[in-house]
Amino acid sequence: MVGADALPVSIGPRRIVCLTEEPTETLYALGEADRIVGISGFTVRPPRARKEKPKVSAFTSAKIGQILELRPDFVIGFSDIQADIAAELIRHGVEVWISNHRSVDGTLDYIRRLGALVGAGERANAYADELRRGLDAIAAEAARLSQRPKVYFEEWDEPLITGIQWVAELVRIAGGDDIFPERAAEPLARARILADGDEVVRRAPDIVIGSWCGKKFQPGKVAARPGWDAIPAVRDGELHEVKSPLILQPGPAALTDGVAAIAAIVREWSARQPARDQQR
Structure with missing residues (x-):
């Protein structure tokens, strides 16, 4: 039996390197920022992370030597x-978790799993529930719109790349319909x-949203x-970033x-639709 004056047992990894922004943002939101020892150079959220943590990776590349100098006991990355990067770190004996979630539900589950890994499972569940309530509120408001626009989401322009699953799902939650489901x-x-x-052109979106990484x-x-x-979106000036x-x-x-x-x-x-309908 542990004595009453014993030191608390640390749960989960204590020296985490985040190769993308989402684990950094999540750990800060859960009050576990002290575990992070390195972040992606593309991290902008939360802003204080860029001031507090060394930047050790881009998205397709990483400063392996610098990461190893940080003595991480866990590295978190995303996708194939x-x-x-993961393979090289593993060859150096580092434990690596590459998440591969591509949907809204997958993102919420990711937050819950990451929280559980650092002993913040209850906080992570509460946070994920809060995010879900926010999405539900946006969907409820969108359901009151008189029309649903067709939306073309462009992730890159040369070549043209359409939006990934979680983007299409968020467009639908927001009241639109992705033209390339x-x-x-x-x-x-x-x-x-x-x-x-x-x-x-053939699918005639009402709105074009660009997000060129x-x-x-x-x-x-x-x-x-x-x-x-x-295209209606071009004709009506509905080109947004x-x-x-x-x-x-x-x-x-997201x-x-x-x-x-x-x-x-x-x-x-x-x-704007009533006014436009009268002009046509």
């Missing part, structure tokens, strides 16, 4: 794109490449694509600020 189900970006931009969305460049002047840190990582940001940004675009589009 970081498989080579069959591609959203594809986990790999190469399976979501559009060989022919005319397919967007690492560079600014250019509505003028999109509008100038051959034949795209026939959602910053990639808010939506392209399957973590808390389930809060990301979906809120999409919902605002959809609401504003919906509010």
Whole structure:
């Protein structure tokens, strides 16, 4: 039996390197930031993380030597794109968890699992429940809209890459319908490449949302694509940007600020429809 004055037992890893933003944001939200010893250079949430933690990776590359100097007992990454980084760290004896969640439910489950790993299971469950309630509230508000717009979400422009599953799901929660649901189900970006931009023209989205990872969305460049002047979204000036840190990582940001940004675009589009219908 442990004595009353015994030191508390630490649960889970104490020196964690986060190769992407979502574990960093989650651990900070759970009050477990002290466990993090290294983060991705692309991390922007929370802002204080960039000031407090050394940046040791990009997305497809990492400073292996610097990571090893941090003596991590756990490294967290995401997807097959970081498989080579994971393999090299494993060869150095580091324990690595590569998550591969691609949906809203998968993201909520990821938060619960990460919390459990660090002994914060109850806090993680409460946090995931809070995020779910927020999504439900947005969906309830969206259900009151008179029309649902067709939405084309563009993750990259050269080549054209459509949105991944969690993005399509958040568009639906926000009150829109993704025009490429069959591609959203594809986990790999190469399976979501559009060989022919005319397919967007044929599907006639009411709204175009661009989130070009690492560079600014250019509505003028999109509008100038051959034949795209026939798209309702281009004709009506419904070309919008959602910053990639808010939506392209399957973590808390996407389930809060990301979906809120999409919902605002959809609401504003919906509010403009009566006036547009009278003009036509």
